[in-house]
Amino acid sequence: ETVKPTNFIHQIIENDIANEKVADGQIVTRFPPEPNGYLHIGHAKSICLNFGTAEKYQGVCNLRFDDTNPEKESQEYIDAIAEDVRWLGFKWNGDIRYTSDYFDQLHQWAVYLIEQGLAYVDSLSAHEMREFRGTLTEPGRNSPYRERSVEENLELFERMRNGEFDEGDCVLRARIDMAAPNINLRDPVIYRIRKAHHHQSGDKWCIYPSYDFAHGQSDALEGITHSICTLEFEDHRPLYDWFIENLPVPARPRQYEFARLNLNYTVTSKRKLKLLVEEKHVQGWDDPRMPTISGLRRRGYTPASIRNFCEMIGVTRSNGIVDMGMLEAAVRDDLDANAPRAMCVTRPLKVTVSNFPEGEEEWFELPAHPKDESMGLRKVPFSRNLLIEQEDFEEEKPRKWKRLAPGDAVRLRGSYVITCNEVIKDESGNVVELICSYDAATRGENPEGYKPNGVIHWVSADHSVPCEVRLYDRLFTEANPDGDKERDFHDFINSESLEVLTDSRVEIGLKHAVAESHYQFERLGYFSVDRDSDENRLVFNRTVTLRDSWAK
Ligand code: ATP
Ligand code: MG
Ligand code: MG
Known part of the structure; x- marks a missing residue:
């Protein structure tokens, strides 16, 4: 049985398996986030690729926190990231892993490099090191400390580890080639002093390995076969390979790069998202306007919609910007098929059905889903006191008006046709109530030859449940908020990305709707129950409108 390759990474893996380059044929990938923020939609691409690839080839995928910058990291981020991966529907291999689990081994390997004459303690200042590094067109220069003896380096490194130096006094560098055309090979820093408490290793260490030194070796320790990362690490690959070749590592992982996901009308960088949170432009990392996985979740995105989106965009080596409309289309498709229907009136206008007796009610049974009988029926009450959307009435009706106007008839979805007989206004001239009559012959269907103007949604005022509705717009006004060199995102x-309607009413069947459940509110879009809801107040977030409203 052959598996069809769906992207270039899969093609590489299938070749490797065919050529018996994979030990025991077991594919091992990893997803390696740094716990310095919440994951965003770009990370979802990496998660789907790493976990999805492992699943496809009956391999495994590790979750490893790349925790080499203790000052920027925290347990809160670790917990949030693990929850995001779980929520997306992926299961990591064994326990959560941490690069910090390998600090002892990495330290031994640093000592090993010193002993081989392949690493030295440099006492240049950061500024001097930058000057000595050279440029793309000019080779770097050797540090005056580059020729320190093995003994001196071992002693200095030991003293670094013991905390005898201050941050910035010295670093450990790999001794490769200061004239290498690839700047990453010009004696990169592999250990630096950070007198910081670490969320996992506590105060055990005051020296921490660099990303470049830690990553490949951690891959080797975990038996990662294919270390998949984004294109900005392509120039680091020779360094990745240099460490693997020069250290007695237990396995031979290889790095492959793919293009990051960029999405328009938002930013996908943890650093920038963190600023949005800290500066209170949004209410938190999981604000439904954020492109974070937790924000999308709260907005009402489903795991399936995000996974399908990642399938749709594919995996390539060319950078591009994906339209937000694609992400929205993915969730629309999923919710169209799976979300029960309901009616919600967001800005209510009172309708009194004058020929329907006060105190009586009539219950309609409507399908929960028009295309899926298995979802059953819902009971919707009709009464004398109804609410319709303010927007669905116009005193001076525009041309081709398909809703209600004085003297006109309109069908109330799933029930009767009503005719507007009288318009009641307050002292300032605002329409506050419509007196209408219903036509008993129109129950559920039109009598022969009869055609009302249109169909609108409604609820019974006496039965419906008060709720808050939160409507969201794009977080940025520009498609590429990072694209302007002169200006900043x-x-x-x-400033108008959130609109809160506190006076809304939803049909009674949703009274006990649970947080994170999804509905299509007829004519309004897809909504999800926010976790701010409680016994007395339901809160709904609009996930997305029914049709694409992004295309300008
Ligand atoms: P950020 O700049 O947002 O902090 P990062 O790459 O520094 O992103 P990591 O925590 O190191 O964040 O990312 C974990 C993994 O997710 C890495 O393998 C990284 O390449 C991948 N990743 C991050 N951003 C994207 C993106 N926009 N598209 C695809 N993969 C991404
Ligand atoms: Mg990173
Ligand atoms: Mg980063």
């Missing part, structure tokens, strides 16, 4: 924050 802050200049393009949409």
Whole structure:
């Protein structure tokens, strides 16, 4: 049985398996986030690729926190990231792993490099090191400390480890080639002093390995066969390979790069998202306007929709910007098929059905889903006191108006046709109530030859449940908020990205709707129950409108 390759990474893996380059044929991948923020939709691409690839080839995928910058990291981020991966529907291999689990081994390997004459303690200042590094067109220069003896280096490194130096006094560098055309090979820093408490290793260490030194070796220790990362690490690959070749590592992982996901009308960088949170442009990392996985979840995105989106965009080596409309289309497809229907009136206008007796009610049985009988029926009450959407009535009706107007008839979805007989206004001239009559012959269907103007949604005022509805717009006013060299993404924050309607009413069947459940509110879009809901107040977030409203 052959598995069809769906991207270039899968093609590489299938070749490796065919050529028996994979020990025991077992594919091992990893997803290696740094716990310095919440994951965003770009990370979802990496998660789907790493976990999805492992699943496809009956391999395993590790979850490893790349925790070499203790000052920027925290347990809160670790917990949030693990929850995001779990929620997306992936299961990691064994326990959560941490690069910090390997600090002892990495330290021994650093000592090993010193002993081989392949690493030295440099006492240049950071500024001097930068000057000595050279440029793309000019080779670097050797540090005056590059020729320190093995003994001296071992002693200095030991003293670094013992905390005898201050941060920045010295670093450990790999001794490779200061004239290498690839700047990453010009004696990269492999250990630096950070007198910081670490969320996993506590105060055991005051020296920490660099990303480049830690990553490949951690891959080797975990038996990762294919170490998949984004294109900005392509130039680091020779260094990745240099460490693997020069250290007695237990396995031979290889790095492969793919293009990051960029999405328009948002930013996908933890650093920038963190600023949005800290500066209170949003209410938190999981604000439904954020492109974080937790924000999308709260907005009402489903795991399936995000996974399908990642399938749709594919995996390539060319950078591009994906339209937000694609992400929205993915969730629309999923919710169209799976979300029960309901009616919600977001800005209510009172309708009194004058020929329907006060105190009586009539219950309609409507399908929970028009295309899926298995979802059953829902009971919707009709009464004398109804609410319709303010927007669905116009006193001076525009041309081709398909809703209600004085003297006109309209069908109330799933029930009767009503005719507007009288318009009641308050002292300032605002329409506050419509007196209508219903036509008993129109129950559920139109009598022959009869055609009302249109169909609108409604609820019974006496039965419906009060709720809050939160409507969201794009977080940025520009498609590429990072694209302007002169300006910064802050200049393009949409100050009207959130609209809160506190006076809304939803049909009674949703009274006990649970947090994170999904509904299609007829004519309004897909909504999800926010976790701010409680016994007395339901809160709904609009996930997405029914049709693409992004295309301008
Ligand atoms: P950020 O700049 O947002 O902090 P990062 O790459 O520094 O991103 P990591 O925590 O190191 O964040 O990312 C974990 C994994 O997710 C890495 O393998 C990284 O390449 C991948 N990744 C991060 N951003 C994207 C993206 N936009 N598209 C695809 N993969 C991504
Ligand atoms: Mg990173
Ligand atoms: Mg980062």
